Amino acid sequence: MGKLVRDHIPDLIRASGRRPHVKTLSSQSYREALIEKLREEVAELAAEQRSERVLAEAADVLEVLAAIAADHGATLDTIVDVARRKRMERGGFDMRLWLDGVDPGEERR
Numbered sequence: 001m002g003k004l005v006r007d008h009i010p011d012l013i014r015a016s017g018r019r020p021h022v023k024t025l026s027s028q029s030y031r032e033a034l035i036e037k038l039r040e041e042v043a044e045l046a047a048e049q050r051s052e053r054v055l056a057e058a059a060d061v062l063e064v065l066a067a068i069a070a071d072h073g074a075t076l077d078t079i080v081d082v083a084r085r086k087r088m089e090r091g092g093f094d095m096r097l098w099l100d101g102v103d104p105g106e107e108r109r
Helices: 009-015 027-047 051-071 076-090
Strands: none
Touching: 027 051, 051 076
16 A cells, blocks of 8 residues: 655654554655656546645645656756746647647648
8 A cells, every 4th residue: 555645644644643654765766656646646636626626636736746856856946947938839728729630741841
C-alpha cells in the first residue's frame, strides 16, 4: 500500500495513536513516486464535480508540480514562465477547440 505522502502525514498518523511505517526514498525512486503521485492527484481532480473540490484537487496537483520542479532545481515560477512562453507561441485553451484530425496536405519544400 506504499505511496508518497506529504511531509506532515506521519506526524498526523502518530497524533491519532497509530504508528506509521515510513522510509526516505532514493532520488530515482522519489522521481518515480512523484510521477505516480501526479497521476493519482490528476485522477482525483478529473473525478470531482463540485467547484470547491475541483479547486482543492487542483491545489494537490500544483503541490506535486512544485515538488517535481524543485527536484529538477526549479520553482513553480519557472513552470509558470515556460507556460507563459508556450501560451504566447501556441495559445491557451480559451477557445475550447477540439481537433478531430488533419487532412494530408501538399509536402512543403
